[in-house]
Amino acid sequence: MDTEVARARALDAAEELFYGRGIQSVGMDDIRGTSGVSLKRLYQLFPAKEQLVEAYLQRRDERWRQRLAEYVDRHTDPVERLLAVFEWLRESCAEPGFRGCAWINSYGELGATSPRVLAQVRAHKQAFKAYLAGLVGDAGLPAPLGDQLFLLAEGAMVTAGMEASPAPADQARRAAELLLAAHRWRETDRETADPGRAAGCGDAGVRRR
Amino acid sequence: MDTEVARARALDAAEELFYGRGIQSVGMDDIRGTSGVSLKRLYQLFPAKEQLVEAYLQRRDERWRQRLAEYVDRHTDPVERLLAVFEWLRESCAEPGFRGCAWINSYGELGATSPRVLAQVRAHKQAFKAYLAGLVGDAGLPAPLGDQLFLLAEGAMVTAGMEASPAPADQARRAAELLLAAHRWRETDRETADPGRAAGCGDAGVRRR
DNA sequence: CGACCGAGAGAACCGGCGTTCTCTACGGTA
């Protein structure tokens, strides 16, 4: 068996088992059983379990972001591209075996004890946040919206996993639409009716009833 | 040592260690060392580690929701009570040793293998969501806002843990204000200018540019 | 054809951990 094939099978098994059961609940022998790659080969490819975990998270990150980008690229309108993120999320959450965000789960389990895992988690979240920020910028919307949409997406993935339902992704999408509209209204308000308040980007415009 | 005291010390140690390091990374001997409660006593109080975990999550849930309610009860205005949730979240996230949401972390680690843990996690999230729904109802705001604020809060806790910063709680608070305003405007629009669209609660009012 | 290299299967090693057991000491009681 080719080295590349063995590596791919090992990572396939790692993804299936680590994501489905949690990392510490899966032994290297389980990886061997599922992948068909012998222990000897496994340890040639990955000198320790931690590095298999790292490689699993990294490959999943690449694929995850690529699939997201492909889905988003089916749209050209900048606002539709933003909302497409939540549609894609909804599809992801509805897949069988969905169990929340792989990186958040890994963080809860190993974030405190494995610096390599922690680095992978942070890198993934940072990349996702940067991607959202790019979409927000392309739509000519203010940067804080990117962070807010990021929080909605995180909450949706976590909650969809725990409730075993894609409904949170729909709720997040509706919230995203409202936030979009709110930011746009605020921008136009600022330009036309009330330019003096442009500096304070806080809650001044919201509190009044 | 009194039984109640031993139980409390065991749970104190469990909370400190399980939350700080993850559950599977902490052995019963660590609990003993930190709590000063002998192994024999520990197993009299909790027949197995899983039940200590369960009790830890349950007691933390009670305290967590009580502290939240106390913070919220310092306000009387219904809208301020809603926003107080995010202020309290911000304070929680800023505490030293904050490492995200204990229940989300536990879900990632044991949700797939321990039904008792899974039940605790779901119960806690359901209770928090119900509490938010109550606040939203008290403010006379539409129910979907409760779910949306819930997602923001979840995202904020998770992200604050990973980034080791309370900033996400601030971002969530601003998003909450915008969502509140959006829902209110939509309500007034519906009553005054455009009652015919009241039935469709979807995105019709947002898409138009 | 024979020596060698690499790979796979599985045992072996070693430490860790959940759980139980033993031993000792102590405090209360007749």
Added chain:
DNA sequence: TACCGTAGAGAACGCCGGTTCTCTCGGTCG
């Protein structure tokens, strides 16, 4: 004082899992 139940300290037990080693076998090259 003698007895007894209890609690704590720590060892012991069994199992599991990460990692390494051994043995065997098939293919390759001189």
